[in-house]
Amino acid sequence: MLLPNGIRHLPGYLDHPAQEALVEAIRAVVAEAPLYTPVMPGTGKEMSVRMTNCGSLGWVTDKQRGYRYQSTHPVTGHPWPAMPQQLLDLWGDIAGYEKSPEACLVNFYGDDASMGLHQDRDEQDLKAPVLSVSLGNTCLFRVGGLNRNDRTLSFKLASGDIVVLGGEGRLCFHGVDRIYPATSTLLKNGGRINLTLRRVQP
Numbered sequence: 001m002l003l004p005n006g007i008r009h010l011p012g013y014l015d016h017p018a019q020e021a022l023v024e025a026i027r028a029v030v031a032e033a034p035l036y037t038p039v040m041p042g043t044g045k046e047m048s049v050r051m052t053n054c055g056s057l058g059w060v061t062d063k064q065r066g067y068r069y070q071s072t073h074p075v076t077g078h079p080w081p082a083m084p085q086q087l088l089d090l091w092g093d094i095a096g097y098e099k100s101p102e103a104c105l106v107n108f109y110g111d112d113a114s115m116g117l118h119q120d121r122d123e124q125d126l127k128a129p130v131l132s133v134s135l136g137n138t139c140l141f142r143v144g145g146l147n148r149n150d151r152t153l154s155f156k157l158a159s160g161d162i163v164v165l166g167g168e169g170r171l172c173f174h175g176v177d178r179i180y181p182a183t184s185t186l187l188k189n190g191g192r193i194n195l196t197l198r199r200v201q202p
């Protein structure tokens, strides 16, 4: 399968112990910064994915103010928890970018959740890649081109897989069509966690 230039799929990048350790770290993040249900700008429609963040900035969306980064959790008002060292190390090993990531968006997909086709374009620094980590149940990931109507291709992302959206592929449309229930035992209650590491400021 030929992915668009700049998009890399690294299947099974994280071994089982590394996945377990990352889930533990994310549990600690979620204990401090609870998952909440984001809503779309304008319509106020709820997304099926629940979200939180770690790092100095977090990506949020609401009806009134839309998509943006901010330094505090929208429900608790507290600063986001620090980014776990494993994620900083992963960025150092893969991103090929001198500055560290400022935001890690934590997406939790129940087995019925999905995410529509979109671009990650709320960052000021588009030279840095977005690095995406999959944990738990397998999903069907879809990636297209730079225009919404470009042809898309889809492939499965399993627990431990990493996707890099960088270079010419940094602004490619992408989304998650579906989750395949019971395809992993990593998360006791099922579902899927996706972590995306982003550099926001130049």
Ligand code: SIN
Binding pocket: 107, 115, 132, 141, 157, 174, 175, 176, 194, 196
């Ligand atoms: C995202 O684009 O924010 C999430 C991608 C994924 O869940 O794999």
Ligand code: FE2
Binding pocket: 118, 119, 120, 174
């Ligand atoms: Fe995205």
